[in-house]
Amino acid sequence: MSLNSPTASLCEAGAPALIANSDSLREAFGKALSALGDEFPKLVVLDADIAGGTGVHHFRKSHPDRMIQFGIAEQNMMAAAGGMAAVGLIPVVTTFAVFCLRAIEQARLSLCYARRNAKIVASHPGLDVGPDGGSAQALEDLAAFRAIPGMTVISPADPTEMVLATRAMLEYDGPVYMRTGRSPCARLFGEDHKFEIGKGQIIRDGDDVTIVACGIEVARALAAAESLAEEGISARVVNMATIKPIDAALLSRCAVETGALVTAEDHNIHGGLGGAVAEALAATTPCPVEFVGVKDTFGASGEPEELAHHFGISAPFIADAARRAIRRKRK
């Protein structure tokens, strides 16, 4: 029966190097979690056989006793996190964003309805997944998890912010859904960067339009603002790392001060950051809003930057949206 069945130690000895880039959000998350392990003794990490992909292989190495393997069975893992939280642990469920969608009903009932102090950290969101293609690119997760009462939804923009957000997530008492990212990403923030759940930040000031972005789109929003500046348009950029609860006060202020907004996200244009921003502004300070995101379609294979261009979420598309928003404001 055990003929040709490799033992665990053999698998380890012959393991190829993990395909993981040190500048990706997932790696920053995994290292942060590992570094926080001693400070948060109740922290346990749940894995569905993709620790190498989600970044939590770092935690497995530093805290093997608190790494719980669930195999390729995300529904059971998600609900089991509810049970662990019920007995006083702080479980962090880790898998790809699409598989979080697979277990969303478990997150709804056993984490949110029961109001457990449990966290879901989703790697591989959006077109940023790249070559794995459309089936693997979750473009619906922000919308879906945002719709669950009591769920906090976070999407940090760079490795520095990811480290801060990981700590904030563990310090917060309640269910959280946080996106990381697969591909190498730019480092935008210095050591003095601050992160607070529920607070957006103006990271570049401007008067003509505000670009509100989250996750990897923040870097593209900054690039768009730079190119707009060359043509004399002053674009403000807001890093909206918390999609829920959305920072309505900051959005309202930007609407008053700049008169038009653009949202940018690596997500369907429906229901994610754009939806959250539009809902907040419609209730307080209506103004023209243009939405940059994937236009209600599925992704495809390709490199992340190629895909961003193909599906219209790269910097030039954000700049175009900003021009449109400004034109609408002047009508």
Place this chain on the structure above:
Amino acid sequence: MNQKFQTVSAQPSPAMLAEKLAEAARFIRCHSVASIFHAGSGHPGGALSSADLFACLYGAEMNVWPNAIHDPSRDRFVLSKGHAAPALYATGAHFGFCDAKAALALRKLNSPFQGHPHVLDLPWVETSTGSLGQGMSVAVGMAIGLRLQKIPARVYTMLGDGELQEGEAWEAAMSAAHHKLDNLCAVIDYNKLQSDNCNDAIMRLEPLADKWRAFGWSVAEIDGHNIPEILDHLGRAGATREKPSVLIAHTIKGKGVPYMENIPTWHGSVKLTPAQTEEALTALGASADEIKGFMHVS
């Protein structure tokens, strides 16, 4: 056990204990029928089939105390078949976790006794359930979490048979055996009927015991209405090491109410008439005074 309030007085004789638990089961059945009557909807069949199991768990097997519902060392119970909530509430009422009269306000607005258990409304129900298969996973998480923290408490979960058609139940079963959760005991209320028809007609479960054995569990098939047998096997499960245990309890859906027994119609959410309710309570052995008390809530 310890100094905390105990639901069953220390060391009664086996005969006395069985008698007490039979009385508890009778109350659970009566109260379940009455609360479903007042609600105007609810699932009587599975509440009646599981009453003896509830009585044994809360009345003898589990270390749970109404005056210490947050004690970390308590045993945990997860009602994976959440639609049997009326039986859980009736059990709670009988053993002092909630008020019996209050628990008749089943499925009413502003009542904590929702159609399916909710832990924020009633902390002693341990978790919120109602989505089949999921409670089993929560129980697995609790068992892992307790063991990790070196808390010697046990975890019990009650499953319906129909919910074993959920893939998640088998994900949970696989993980419990893999992690050698000998602090976990699943009890299956195997009444053979589900919402629309018998299991066999909807989606065959047999050979059920073989499936659990193949998944690495310690398996016992028992008569789910025989109190000494239930107690005996709960005890054996507690002594089993390195494996989770499952009791496949053969039961009769609608047990105790002849017009309901083994008829799938009484699984689903039904509206009981006053006459049906009185007939059921009479069949369950309720006295005239008891019937009056159950039927008329001020």
